Amino acid sequence: GQQVMQIPQYQHVQEGEDFTTYCNSSTTLSNIQWYKQRPGGHPVFLIQLVKSGEVKKQKRLTFQFGEAKKNSSLHITSTQTTDVGTYLCAGRRGAQKLVFGQGTRLTINP
């Protein structure tokens, strides 16, 4: 079945450093979504990417969808302590269910 792999599993950075998490699917996706889950909290929607090669920005966050629509990345510039949490990608193939990656847990040293 469809699998969504996310790397790295953990990332620890100094405040101010950049951070990137990668999401790879075993199959071509219709769209990919990104969520942020704070420690002890629930996932909160960040963005959805639909088009091949699409790039979207939200302040310090940049989201990319690969040309083949099988991978995606989230890049955070100049991290802040408020960026702490687990970043989850989720891919959908056609009308099938959303499949979540394992998430990348970001911790930040202030």
Add this chain to the structure above:
Amino acid sequence: GAVVSQHPSWVICKSGTSVKIECRSLDFQATTMFWYRQFPKQSLMLMATSNEGSKATYEQGVEKDKFLINHASLTLSTLTVTSAHPEDSSFYICSARGGQREWNTGELFFGEGSRLTVL
């Protein structure tokens, strides 16, 4: 944006008892809700899709007789963990597609989650 409320947030029960978790869409009608299970430091695993007025669709490996799902109204879905055992201890979380505006974006709105501990 759309809001999904989940109750209870925490529950501790004895082995063999049943626990009911409620998931409500507060400001929109949700014909479909999703139930996930999340183990510590792991991702969300879809357990079942709850459909209003019809039977839930369970994922492979999820026991439908153990995890009873009822979606009796457009704003409420319940998950009942029957005859709970310690291995059922986990974080259970529901989600729903949002209202008309959010439906187009495809985003899911998640409840706050329910942490179940079975002694």
